[in-house]
Amino acid sequence: MIETVHRRNGRAWAALAACGAATLIGLAFDFLNAGVDRFWFGPGAFALAGVAAALFCVLAVNAARVVLKKREESGDA
Amino acid sequence: MLSVALNPGFVPIIAALLVLASPREARAPIMAGAAIIALWLVLDYEFGAPAAMAQMGLPVVLLNLDALNRIFGIGLSIALVAIALHSSARRNRYEDAAILLLAGGAASALFVGDLVSFVASASLAGLAGAWVVLASSLPGANRSGVRLLVWQGLEGLLFLIGVALHLTSGAASSIFARMDVRQLGDACIFAALLIRTAAPLAHVWFKDVVSHASPTGAAALTAFTSMLGVYALARLFPAEPLLIPIGAAMIALGAFYAAAEDDLRRAGAYGMIAQTGVCVSLIGIGSPLAVSAAEGHAFASILAFVALQLTFGAIFERIGDARLSRLAGVAQAMPITATLSLAAGLAVSAAPGFASHATQTVAVSSAAIWELRWLWLLIGAAPGAMFVALVLRPALAMHRPANKRMAFAEAPFSMLLGAGLAVFFCLAVGVAPRWLYSLLPTEIAFDPFAPDAVGERLQILGAAGLTLLALRALKAAPDLERRDVLDVDSFYRGPVAETARWAGVLLLRMYGAAQAGFEHAIAAAQKQIERSVAGFDQPYARFAPGAAQALAVTVLLLMLWFIR
Numbered sequence: 001m002i003e004t005v006h007r008r009n010g011r012a013w014a015a016l017a018a019c020g021a022a023t024l025i026g027l028a029f030d031f032l033n034a035g036v037d038r039f040w041f042g043p044g045a046f047a048l049a050g051v052a053a054a055l056f057c058v059l060a061v062n063a064a065r066v067v068l069k070k071r072e073e074s075g076d077a
Numbered sequence: 078m079l080s081v082a083l084n085p086g087f088v089p090i091i092a093a094l095l096v097l098a099s100p101r102e103a104r105a106p107i108m109a110g111a112a113i114i115a116l117w118l119v120l121d122y123e124f125g126a127p128a129a130m131a132q133m134g135l136p137v138v139l140l141n142l143d144a145l146n147r148i149f150g151i152g153l154s155i156a157l158v159a160i161a162l163h164s165s166a167r168r169n170r171y172e173d174a175a176i177l178l179l180a181g182g183a184a185s186a187l188f189v190g191d192l193v194s195f196v197a198s199a200s201l202a203g204l205a206g207a208w209v210v211l212a213s214s215l216p217g218a219n220r221s222g223v224r225l226l227v228w229q230g231l232e233g234l235l236f237l238i239g240v241a242l243h244l245t246s247g248a249a250s251s252i253f254a255r256m257d258v259r260q261l262g263d264a265c266i267f268a269a270l271l272i273r274t275a276a277p278l279a280h281v282w283f284k285d286v287v288s289h290a291s292p293t294g295a296a297a298l299t300a301f302t303s304m305l306g307v308y309a310l311a312r313l314f315p316a317e318p319l320l321i322p323i324g325a326a327m328i329a330l331g332a333f334y335a336a337a338e339d340d341l342r343r344a345g346a347y348g349m350i351a352q353t354g355v356c357v358s359l360i361g362i363g364s365p366l367a368v369s370a371a372e373g374h375a376f377a378s379i380l381a382f383v384a385l386q387l388t389f390g391a392i393f394e395r396i397g398d399a400r401l402s403r404l405a406g407v408a409q410a411m412p413i414t415a416t417l418s419l420a421a422g423l424a425v426s427a428a429p430g431f432a433s434h435a436t437q438t439v440a441v442s443s444a445a446i447w448e449l450r451w452l453w454l455l456i457g458a459a460p461g462a463m464f465v466a467l468v469l470r471p472a473l474a475m476h477r478p479a480n481k482r483m484a485f486a487e488a489p490f491s492m493l494l495g496a497g498l499a500v501f502f503c504l505a506v507g508v509a510p511r512w513l514y515s516l517l518p519t520e521i522a523f524d525p526f527a528p529d530a531v532g533e534r535l536q537i538l539g540a541a542g543l544t545l546l547a548l549r550a551l552k553a554a555p556d557l558e559r560r561d562v563l564d565v566d567s568f569y570r571g572p573v574a575e576t577a578r579w580a581g582v583l584l585l586r587m588y589g590a591a592q593a594g595f596e597h598a599i600a601a602a603q604k605q606i607e608r609s610v611a612g613f614d615q616p617y618a619r620f621a622p623g624a625a626q627a628l629a630v631t632v633l634l635l636m637l638w639f640i641r
Contacts, residue, residue, distance in 0.1 A: 011476040012546060015469065019542030022535045029532025036529045039445040039453065046533045049454065050540030053461025057336035058545065058554045064337035070561040 085118040086185030093177035108161030116154035141190030144518035152376040156300035163495030164293045172212035176297040178205035183301040192251040196236040203229035209294040221289035228282040232272040239265030273306030277326045281566035287346035292390025316363020327354025332462035341399040352378040367443040369519040377432035384421035384499035391488035402559040406479025422468035424503040427460040435510035435525040461541035
């Protein structure tokens with residue numbers, strides 16, 4: 001049981017490390033090229049867009065659980 | 078030297094007939110061979126229409142190659158090769174023939190040059206798509222196939238009405254030309270194409286058939302159905318402003334349901350709807366760069382989503398399901414499939430190094446118009462939602478340790494080969510995107526590996542992933558719960574169908590009551606007439622209807638007088 005929890009946490013940490021590294025590299029590229037002409041957003045703002053996308057997905061999951069969940073396994077009427 | 082200019086789409090159609098009579102070992106090579114011959118024809122022909130003929134006064138152009146349909150043709154041919162390899166893992170000659178017919182119909186529709194031939198080819202593809210679903214052995218596949226036939230019937234009807242009205246409203250000919258949605262006939266064709274692209278409210282057929290088709294059939298339906306609509310919209314309705322909000326709604330709806338769905342194959346179908354929405358909205362913008370971006374993105378999306386459906390199909394093949402809630406232990410039991418699934422998911426999310434990153438970069442740039450900055454943001458943020466829905470959630474679910482020893486092994490080799498080939502093409506095109514850019518109608522000089530382009534994408538994907546992991550840690554992102562999610566079809570297959578059923582019962586009863594009342598009235602009138610007639614025999618009876626007799630005699634005399 002303990003081993004299972006450790007393995008599960010290990011996978012989550014690996015995902016966290018990969019995502020954290022991607023964000024840091026992305027931000028570094030963005031701020032190092034701060035002089036490039038940009039449309040609407042300044043450097044680093046795309047990270048906020050990513051946060052918004054994830055929040056949208058979590059909202060979708062919660063909406064599916066609370067509002068949009070079918071009450072029973074539907075047939076194919 | 079063969080002088081006949083063969084439409085490349087005819088090759089898979091001919092191969093479909095061959096496959097029906099071929100042994101199992103020969104079917105996958107025939108499918109792959111047909112795809113390669115079609116690809117060779119696409120690349121070998123010169124641009125233009127080599128020949129045309131007339132039927133009933135209408136021009137029939139069976140081949141008209143240009144940069145717009147060439148890129149789609151190449152994408153479909155590559156997808157068919159991957160699907161052919163994947164198909165050899167199972168035995169179903171009818172599904173093989175249906176897939177070839179679907180691919181052939183779609184490719185024929187790409188390369189014809191007139192509306193009548195386009196409608197015929199698209200309808201053939203639609204029927205073959207229904208056959209693919211009907212050939213599946215999954216529960217509910219038959220009903221899903223019939224529902225698809227209903228959608229295809231509606232689409233075909235709109236096409237026919239549209240073409241007829243288009244031709245009778247003063248159009249010069251049935252040769253492809255820019256259409257106007259304010260004309261009734263053109264609007265019907267527009268509506269038919271929106272059904273084909275799985276636009277909002279008509280989108281349910283797509284996830285329905287993908288989730289009921291076999292693993293190979295789902296990939297074929299993903300590749301050869303909705304993207305044909307994107308091509309036709311680019312051909313017939315470029316720069317149509319209506320397409321911008323429709324495409325945006327597709328992106329939002331697709332991303333929402335891709336994240337909400339427990340069934341990964343269905344989530345993949347919704348993801349495809351979102352990426353189709355990107356293409357549709359870019360066609361709505363209509364600048365040469367935007368239309369080229371739409372074509373490139375359609376090409377990359379075909380490859381990426383075929384790869385994704387093939388890997389999900391491999392999982393489905395082994396465990397009989399592709400629900401997130403049932404994926405525990407998959408990474409341990411099927412490490413290659415899990416890795417391919419991760420790679421296909423990254424391809425779908427436009428991660429740097431994949432083809433979709435190259436096309437997403439162009440797409441975001443072409444949408445950078447101040448008045449449409451909300452659309453630019455939506456297109457830019459879409460990979461974040463795809464990453465969460467189709468990479469991170471499946472990866473975390475697959476790497477969850479199972480409580481008991483898994484009773485299944487790695488996916489069959491041919492399935493891995495097909496999925497691997499699709500992923501390889503995503504990577505190959507992504508690493509060297511100049512080849513793809515050179516195939517687009519507009520010359521594009523983008524560097525997708527410029528630090529700002531890579532930085533933007535990594536930020537979006539990384540920040541989206543970090544946010545999801547943080548919310549999961551806070552128990553605010555519940556997951557891994559078996560559920561089916563309501564969509565529009567739940568409404569019309571639930572309350573609307575029930576209401577219609579009751580209305581039908583009510584109408585039948587009303588009809589029965591009306592029929593009984595009518596019969597009763599007839600019987601009463603007959604009895605009355607009989608009684609009146611009988612009165613003639615008893616002129617002196619106490620209650621003889623003397624007035625009625627006098628009236629009848631008067632009417633008879635008048636009739637005789639008029640006849641005379």
